[in-house]
Amino acid sequence: MSTKEIAEIMNISNGGVELARYRLRKKLELNKKENLIGFLMNI
Numbered sequence: 001m002s003t004k005e006i007a008e009i010m011n012i013s014n015g016g017v018e019l020a021r022y023r024l025r026k027k028l029e030l031n032k033k034e035n036l037i038g039f040l041m042n043i
Helices: 003-010 014-027 036-041
Strands: none
Touching: 003 014, 014 036
16 A cells, blocks of 8 residues: 555554654664565565
8 A cells, every 4th residue: 555545544644654664664673675565474
């Protein structure tokens, strides 16, 4: 799903979605260029 679609479903701003992704990457110790979805699918 795109950032815009997620924001509409969760009723938050696009920036809120990006911030949540940033926080997830930080907690999982991923680089900005690593694919978050791919990483989560491999778990």
